[in-house]
Amino acid sequence: MIRLHPTLSKLPAVLLLTSVPLTGVQPAGAASPGEAGLKIAKDAYDRDKGFGNFTASQTMVLRNKQGRESRRQLRIKVLETEDAGNRSLFVFDRPRSVKGTAFLIHAHKKKADDQWLYLPALKRVKRISSSNRSGSFMGSEFSYEDLGAQEVGKYTYKYLRDEACGKLACTVVEQVPTAKRSAYRRQIVWRDKTELRAWKIAFYDRKNAHLKTLTFAKYKQYLKRFWRAGEMTMVNHLTGKSTVMLWSDYRFGADLKAREFTRTGLKRVR
């Protein structure tokens, strides 16, 4: 008799959406637009390095066109490593049918990430493929690609212009994914010049249609250094659906140990 285990067949690379910072102030003086764009991305990336580790809670509110809501809740732990990529652990609390389901991700700078899924009903750890980039994360408007680690080398850049964003002055940079399997032709990123925080990203699909817009709000600074948005809203312009990702209980410098981010540690999550 045949029965496959139920799956969450995929998982997020790193639900980090770091405050994709740009180091500001690139009034494209001497540098070419390409160099200026790259510098902004690099500075932003460097600024976010050295956080060590953090834990946080996340609630996603999924809304369809008619405004009907559905919620996801998860706990997140991220450990920065010196040489290898980051290690992340995601544990679901809601929906309740997947409570206790957990993802372990060992990110790599060059090769594909290693990802394991823990299924509490069977107490089974399953290695899963990390090749899925464009799929929806838990039915939300965020794809795995959107949630992935924002490595500088994953895009080529072009500085476009300076522009006011709210009360702040922003740079506007276009980034083109280098991965062939990316769902996007290009993305346009607005960052403020002082802290290099991303405030808006416009996503254009392969046909160059404006597919989604992500906006960031409620930024808070942690350890007097790292900025994290408390609210990220992704709107899908084609379907009218949206997802609001709410972050809370950020704790930097928690007592996280590497041994929690192993397959044995994965079986201990609750």
Next chain:
Amino acid sequence: MPMPADLRRTGRSAVRIALALLAFAAGTATAVAEHEISGRVAVESRWFPQTAAFDGQRGYNAGLVAEPKLYLQVAESTSFTLVPFFRYDAADPARTHADLREAYLLVNGPMGEGEWELRLGIDRVFWGVAELRHLVDIVNQTDLVDHPNEKTKLGQPMAHLTLSGDWGAAEFFLISYHRQRTFPGRAGRLRPMLRIDNDLATYESGAGEWHLDFAARYSHTFGPLDLGLSVFDGTSREPVMRIEPLSLTSFVLAPHYEQIRQFGLDAQLTVEAWLLKLEAIYRQGARNTVRNPADLTDLGKKEAYASFVVGGEYTFNGIFESDADLSLLAEWMLDGRRQRATNQYQNDLFLGARLALNDVQGAEFIVGALLDLDYRTRTLNIEFNRRLTDAVSVKAEAVLLLQVDRADTIVHQTRRDSFVAVNLTYNF
């Protein structure tokens, strides 16, 4: 038809232990830093459309399942988990039972660059990579009344030590109090012609269910390869059946548990959207189906054998420009004993497809065909899962025995037991 006395006893004592532990835990819970209660309650029903093959069998199963879970964080690296389980079935009293799925203390700490972890008590352990048949998985007994797919397991008392580091993980198990496999009763479907009476169970070991079993496993990740090597030495989880005369004209089956040794290997290679899987075992001490027809008490011949499952899974993401993923699966199962094998997977091919819509309700369709390559036996399984609300989910399943070869004696006994099942689960 009453429940076998031993099951009743086990059920009652399990309930008593569970209640005592719950009371103790609830008392303790208020005193410790952190506790959490979660779990599930389900209404389950099955309908067997074909008339029964044997006397006394009913055309349905209907009942309730409860599986609460209590988690206590006792100290920073110490926790206690308690998972009692209850099943009530209105049609087949043998399906009504209680179990302690889990009741263990978990402690862990650093050890050089790695760590040690100790689990003491009743727990469930899973080994393996395959989807259809979990060949290598041997620590826990199968709760067969739950589902014929043999994937639900009974709790097992054990001491489980894990040492891990950059070099991988080494696990050591000391296991005692052998659990008997659960079987449908006289009124139940998916059973052999003769009723199985667990009260008459026997053991090869003089220590009976108290034989001390030993198991160990080494596992590690080598880039794209996840590898596990295991050994088990102790009482078999899979019984052979002895025919026991009750009178001159009436017989029952009595389970007999042998002492076996099993070496296991499980490996998965994960490359792009491919998962390639292998599970293999070599088992010594088990009996095959070769019996002396003149001797009812003959248990079969001891035969060491090898068996494997090899296959894979490929996933197409975002098919038809949607969010849906389609996974195709194939697994080939071979038991070196072939016609002498004690299970139905002596030479079978499983072909399956799983469609995950990735929508808000997490809807998922699974279709699988099991094709016997030695006999003309064909089974089809169709399954659908989705959430109705945040807490409630529904599962509908059809297991269809499309064709059963008369020579395929193991499956032939359940040839009229195709069924449709609907389960409604509330998670809290």
